[in-house]
Amino acid sequence: MKLVARRTVLAVGLGGAAAIALDVALAPTIAYPGAQARIGAPAPAFTLADSNGKTVSLADFKGKTVVLEWTNHDCPYVRKHYGGNNMQALQKKWTAQGVVWLTLISSAPGTEGYVSAQEANKLTAERGAAPSDVLFDPKGDVGRAYGAQVTPHMYVIKGDGTLVYMGGIDDKPTARLADLKTAKNFVDAALSEMTQGKPVSVTTSRPYGCSIKYSS
Amino acid sequence: MPITQRPAVVHHRSQQTRPARQRASGFIAYVFALAALLGGWATASNASPPADELVQAELIAEPAVIRPGEPFWVGLRLRIKQDWHVYWRNPGDSGEAVSINWRLPPGFSASPIAWPTPQRIPVAHLVNFGYEGETTLLARITPPASLATAAPIGILADVTWLVCEKECIPGEASLSLSLPVAGAGAAAAPTATATASFDAARRALPQPSPWGARMQLAPDRVTLQVDAKGLTPGAIRSAFFFPYAETLVRHAAPQQLDVTRDGLVLRLERSALSTAAPTDAGGVLVLEETLGATTAAHAFQLANVAIGQGAAPYEPASLTAVLQAAFLALVGGVILNLMPCVFPVLSIKVLALVEQAGASRSQVRRHGAAYTAGVLVAFTALGLVLLGARAAGAEVGWGFQLQSPAAVALLAYLLLAMGLSLSGVFHLGSSLQGLGHGLTRRSGLAGSFFTGALAAVVATPCTAPFMGTAVGFALTQPPALSLAVILALGLGLALPFLLLTLAPQLIGRLPRPGAWMETLRQLLAFPVYATVAWLVWVLGQQVGPAGQFAALAGLVLVGLAAWSFDATQSAGGWGRGMATGGLAASLVGIAVAVAELESDREPVGAPQSASAARHERFTQVRLDELIAAQHPVFVNMTAAWCITCLVNERAALGSQAVQAAFAAKGVAYLKGDWTSRNPEITRLLQKHGRSGVPLYLLYTGSGEPVVLPQILTPATVLGEIDRIPDPPQRRASLPTPAKE
Numbered sequence: 016m017k018l019v020a021r022r023t024v025l026a027v028g029l030g031g032a033a034a035i036a037l038d039v040a041l042a043p044t045i046a047y048p049g050a051q052a053r054i055g056a057p058a059p060a061f062t063l064a065d066s067n068g069k070t071v072s073l074a075d076f077k078g079k080t081v082v083l084e085w086t087n088h089d090c091p092y093v094r095k096h097y098g099g100n101n102m103q104a105l106q107k108k109w110t111a112q113g114v115v116w117l118t119l120i121s122s123a124p125g126t127e128g129y130v131s132a133q134e135a136n137k138l139t140a141e142r143g144a145a146p147s148d149v150l151f152d153p154k155g156d157v158g159r160a161y162g163a164q165v166t167p168h169m170y171v172i173k174g175d176g177t178l179v180y181m182g183g184i185d186d187k188p189t190a191r192l193a194d195l196k197t198a199k200n201f202v203d204a205a206l207s208e209m210t211q212g213k214p215v216s217v218t219t220s221r222p223y224g225c226s227i228k229y230s231s
Numbered sequence: 232m233p234i235t236q237r238p239a240v241v242h243h244r245s246q247q248t249r250p251a252r253q254r255a256s257g258f259i260a261y262v263f264a265l266a267a268l269l270g271g272w273a274t275a276s277n278a279s280p281p282a283d284e285l286v287q288a289e290l291i292a293e294p295a296v297i298r299p300g301e302p303f304w305v306g307l308r309l310r311i312k313q314d315w316h317v318y319w320r321n322p323g324d325s326g327e328a329v330s331i332n333w334r335l336p337p338g339f340s341a342s343p344i345a346w347p348t349p350q351r352i353p354v355a356h357l358v359n360f361g362y363e364g365e366t367t368l369l370a371r372i373t374p375p376a377s378l379a380t381a382a383p384i385g386i387l388a389d390v391t392w393l394v395c396e397k398e399c400i401p402g403e404a405s406l407s408l409s410l411p412v413a414g415a416g417a418a419a420a421p422t423a424t425a426t427a428s429f430d431a432a433r434r435a436l437p438q439p440s441p442w443g444a445r446m447q448l449a450p451d452r453v454t455l456q457v458d459a460k461g462l463t464p465g466a467i468r469s470a471f472f473f474p475y476a477e478t479l480v481r482h483a484a485p486q487q488l489d490v491t492r493d494g495l496v497l498r499l500e501r502s503a504l505s506t507a508a509p510t511d512a513g514g515v516l517v518l519e520e521t522l523g524a525t526t527a528a529h530a531f532q533l534a535n536v537a538i539g540q541g542a543a544p545y546e547p548a549s550l551t552a553v554l555q556a557a558f559l560a561l562v563g564g565v566i567l568n569l570m571p572c573v574f575p576v577l578s579i580k581v582l583a584l585v586e587q588a589g590a591s592r593s594q595v596r597r598h599g600a601a602y603t604a605g606v607l608v609a610f611t612a613l614g615l616v617l618l619g620a621r622a623a624g625a626e627v628g629w630g631f632q633l634q635s636p637a638a639v640a641l642l643a644y645l646l647l648a649m650g651l652s653l654s655g656v657f658h659l660g661s662s663l664q665g666l667g668h669g670l671t672r673r674s675g676l677a678g679s680f681f682t683g684a685l686a687a688v689v690a691t692p693c694t695a696p697f698m699g700t701a702v703g704f705a706l707t708q709p710p711a712l713s714l715a716v717i718l719a720l721g722l723g724l725a726l727p728f729l730l731l732t733l734a735p736q737l738i739g740r741l742p743r744p745g746a747w748m749e750t751l752r753q754l755l756a757f758p759v760y761a762t763v764a765w766l767v768w769v770l771g772q773q774v775g776p777a778g779q780f781a782a783l784a785g786l787v788l789v790g791l792a793a794w795s796f797d798a799t800q801s802a803g804g805w806g807r808g809m810a811t812g813g814l815a816a817s818l819v820g821i822a823v824a825v826a827e828l829e830s831d832r833e834p835v836g837a838p839q840s841a842s843a844a845r846h847e848r849f850t851q852v853r854l855d856e857l858i859a860a861q862h863p864v865f866v867n868m869t870a871a872w873c874i875t876c877l878v879n880e881r882a883a884l885g886s887q888a889v890q891a892a893f894a895a896k897g898v899a900y901l902k903g904d905w906t907s908r909n910p911e912i913t914r915l916l917q918k919h920g921r922s923g924v925p926l927y928l929l930y931t932g933s934g935e936p937v938v939l940p941q942i943l944t945p946a947t948v949l950g951e952i953d954r955i956p957d958p959p960q961r962r963a964s965l966p967t968p969a970k971e
Contacts (some may be wrong), residue, residue, distance in 0.1 A: 052503060053503045054503070054506065089398065090399060091393075091399060091400065091401050092399075126397065127397060127398050155355075159356065162503060164324040164325050164357055165324070165325040181503070181504065182478075182504055188327055189327065189391070190327070190393065190401040191391075218506060219478065219503070219504040219505070219506050220478075220504070221477045221478050221504065222325075222504070223325070223327065224325060225325060225326075225395065225398070225399040226324060226325035226326070226354045226355070226357050226359070226395070226399075227325075227355075227357075228355075228397060229355040229356065229357075230355075231355050231356075
């Protein structure tokens with residue numbers, strides 16, 4: 016009978032411990048779906064079709080600085096930066112220095128900003144743009160992986176594949192052309208600091224613009 | 232200077248820039264706007280916009296005439312085409328806030344925009360914060376004191392906005408307003424129309440939060456804690472926080488709400504764009520409170536939110552924290568053995584062991600186990616009742632059993648009976664599993680079990696003040712964890728006796744049985760009587776004088792019952808019959824006394840101090856008295872945990888206008904606090920088909936009362952008060968209140 020007594024105590028103890036263990040295991044976790052790219056972490060890998068029918072991967076540019084620019088040519092904020100020749104100037108300046116500039120379109124088919132490969136090339140020619148490549152992400156997977164919200168939404172990736180900048184193109188979140196003159200361009204600043212071997216001082220900013228017309 | 236009978240509105244130029252394929256319609260809109268301007272449609276009476284207009288912007292002012300040095304409200308009213316939206320100060324994942332650039336005459340100043348509570352506007356997997364339909368952004372303009380009254384002044388505003396459905400179109404307008412200036416003495420009351428539209432606009436603003444708030448920042452998480460104490464978990468249906476900071480949280484992520492005893496905790500996902508603490512951690516908190524079958528939404532402005540300071544908010548506890556609490560509870564349980572409630576019980580049990588020094592070791596151990604089981608079963612039962620009550624929304628903590636006067640009285644009676652037994656007034660036979668008897672008999676195991684249960688029950692009054700920390704922590708945890716901590720407390724209580732039975736060599740060290748045991752037993756009655764005295768004092772806080780008398784009479788009856796019981800054991804024949812009758816009568820008397828206690832319950836819980844409005848405490852007697860005197864009465868049934876009640880008192884009932892109207896009409900203001908479920912209030916609620924507060928009744932002096940809506944505005948209350956006739960002579964006959 017003494018065994019019974021011990022067992023009682025043991026069972027009560029174990030029961031309590033089991034209850035604790037169970038509840039700790041069931042405690043709500045704080046992870047939500049929707050990955051976010053993070054500064055200092057490897058930039059999400061991707062492979063997408065470009066406007067010339069080729070397949071382009073982020074991995075192709077190992078060792079090179081890569082700029083990602085989300086766009087939608089009908090968005091007033093994109094029009095501000097192309098209409099004022101700001102985006103094209105930036106593309107020319109940095110591709111000339113060996114930076115890879117990828118323009119991404121995540122608009123779903125039938126939504127604003129979605130274009131065919133020919134239309135994309137025509138837009139590039141018309142606007143005098145100079146990206147290294149224009150990539151199509153009609154399913155929006157790459158946009159979602161990067162947490163891209165708006166057009167223009169900008170990312171800068173270091174040669175080793177880590178993300179060093181994400182956010183808006185500058186600090187004037189308006190659609191007014193006149194604001195280009197006084198704006199501080201974060202992408203230009205980040206790329207300049209990188210060429211000088213300095214750490215990027217502003218790594219994030221509020222992305223501003225039109226929401227990306229994702230497929231739902 | 233003529234005063235127009237509508238808000239002064241002048242709408243000038245409004246133009247929109249559009250994407251190429253909408254340019255044609257944009258041009259048409261422009262032509263319409265131009266035609267409208269020439270045609271003078273831009274007055275309030277003729278303001279129907281062309282169907283194509285996405286946003287119609289107007290500048291409106293509350294007063295028809297302004298006066299030097301007196302601030303006044305102006306509003307930017309935006310009428311937005313269906314399905315389109317404009318943006319709040321933090322636009323969310325995309326978009327751009329409406330901006331106003333004032334161009335004011337010299338000496339004038341404008342406040343920042345007062346933003347109405349925004350809506351969540353989902354776009355695919357992203358979320359925007361903004362407005363659909365119609366919204367009015369307010370600003371307060373202060374003219375200089377030295378304003379010349381000769382000519383009207385012009386207020387100009389350059390306004391820009393982004394309006395989106397799926398596509399986004401920036402818009403802008405230069406708006407102006409011309410306002411005449413009156414001399415210092417001239418009447419310049421706002422028109423009724425203007426007052427109505429500005430009142431509506433002000434109602435759309437979030438209210439200043441009645442609670443403080445703190446924010447904790449972790450690399451991937453933001454925890455917002457709002458010190459709204461005393462809310463019941465079921466009462467808040469939803470909560471959403473709109474942060475001012477644009478890159479602090481992932482706007483589309485779910486916000487996880489927990490309602491704890493200390494307030495609301497919202498867990499938000501920190502945005503990857505947030506690399507530093509925000510300069511302003513404030514925002515707007517929207518709560519949806521359940522009111523019976525309906526819900527009421529309230530928006531509060533959280534300002535001065537401290538970052539990373541103060542007590543750590545509630546988190547799902549780590550295993551370490553739970554083990555710590557359980558250990559603390561275990562130690563506490565051991566110490567409980569020394570408390571006056573428990574010590575006598577334990578001592579008697581130990582004395583029994585001494586008496587039965589010859590019993591076999593296995594039998595002794597069986598008793599130890601039975602005693603432990605009794606303690607644990609009793610604690611489990613108490614824990615389950617407590618958790619059940621909390622799950623049902625009752626605001627109870629450990630020691631809840633002492634919040635009911637009947638439970639306190641029954642405990643006191645139980646302890647008195649125990650004390651009387653120790654004193655030798657009556658002897659419990661072994662058949663009743665007496666304290667310490669029948670250890671050698673098999674049925675004695677049940678005796679040990681019930682002794683354990685008794686120890687647990689009599690221990691609870693002592694646990695309440697003593698075990699606050701561990702049990703308080705346990706109650707913030709999920710039920711299984713709460714129960715684990717409560718069980719650890721029980722195990723601690725049982726532990727000394729259990730160890731004694733598991734190590735019989737310890738029993739050998741106890742003094743040999745003898746006459747001293749009887750003396751000790753009688754001596755031990757006194758800590759028990761002391762506990763009874765304490766419980767009667769506790770009871771005195773909870774009931775009125777009649778209840779106190781009932782409680783004390785009950786004690787006397789316990790004495791009678793104890794004596795009668797002993798007589799039934801020893802007397803014979805008719806003496807035994809009389810004793811049995813006496814026992815039965817005293818038990819009935821005790822039941823009556825306990826019932827009396829519940830009805831004489833004093834209201835507990837402090838009345839709300841949020842409103843400084845003068846009021847009397849509600850009683851049905853007072854209400855009947857006022858109704859009989861045909862005196863107008865306003866009845867407000869509230870509770871400390873009811874947010875809607877709080878908001879109504881601050882925004883409507885406490886407002887100067889309402890208080891002045893109460894005074895002018897001589898309305899008596901009765902306020903009932905339902906925080907502790909006053910049955911008198913419950914009856915009145917049920918009479919008006921309500922299961923909970925708030926309830927607002929206006930007795931106009933004759934007939935049935937008007938039942939006001941659950942969400943009040945000053946206008947609603949004033950409108951109802953207006954219906955009361957005001958015979959001035961009635962005030963002389965106002966019955967004086969019995970007590971405040």
